[in-house]
Amino acid sequence: MKHRFPCTRSKHVVLVAALTALTGFSIHVFDINYLQVRLFDIPGPHYSPTINALAALTSIENGLGMVVFYALARDALIRYSLPVRAGMLAVILLAIKGSLFRNMIMEMAIAGPGVQTLYNLVPWIIGLSMSFVLVYCYEGLVAPGSLPPPTGI
Numbered sequence: 001m002k003h004r005f006p007c008t009r010s011k012h013v014v015l016v017a018a019l020t021a022l023t024g025f026s027i028h029v030f031d032i033n034y035l036q037v038r039l040f041d042i043p044g045p046h047y048s049p050t051i052n053a054l055a056a057l058t059s060i061e062n063g064l065g066m067v068v069f070y071a072l073a074r075d076a077l078i079r080y081s082l083p084v085r086a087g088m089l090a091v092i093l094l095a096i097k098g099s100l101f102r103n104m105i106m107e108m109a110i111a112g113p114g115v116q117t118l119y120n121l122v123p124w125i126i127g128l129s130m131s132f133v134l135v136y137c138y139e140g141l142v143a144p145g146s147l148p149p150p151t152g153i
Contacts, residue, residue, distance in 0.1 A: 012141040013067055019137050021063030024130040025056055031122050039119075066093065066134050074143075082135055090124075090131035099123040 036042040047055075070089060077085045094100040104120040 009142050016134060016137040016141055017060060017063035017067045019063070020066055020130050020134040021059040021061075023133045024062055024126050025059040027122075027126045027129055031126075035119070035122065062130070063134075066130060067138065069093070070134055070138060074138075082139060083132075086132040086135040087128070089135060090127040093131065094123065094127045097123070099127065
């Protein structure tokens with residue numbers, strides 16, 4: 001049975017998008033407030049609570065975009081296990097954003113290898129985390145019971 005985007009489960013789709021966005025936003029805030037300031041000596045921005053709330057609310061856009069992309073790509077990925085699917089989704093989305101290799105290569109070319117190169121792994125952590133939350137929540141909430149056993153990796 002082919003899976004279609006589940007209009008009847010719109011509340012679940014929004015919940016999955018919100019959880020996915022919250023995951024990425026939380027890691028991003030931790031990155032700005034802790035990693036940049038304490039580990040990499042990069043001065044962190046100090047935003048008002050209004051700006052922080054606006055940023056949190058608008059981060060749902062990333063979650064919704066990822067849910068729609070996954071719903072469209074799900075049939076092509078369905079033969080793989082959930083962890084492999086999440087990894088493949090992360091690689092695709094990081095590549096689309098130029099964060100898979102390009103940003104790190106350009107940073108090394110401009111500034112040379114160093115601590116900044118390690119800092120450029122943060123988008124990978126965010127992408128992988130969001131992808132894992134998305135795949136597992138989508139399969140558990142939006143499309144429960146519709147999974148055939150994986151035939152691939």
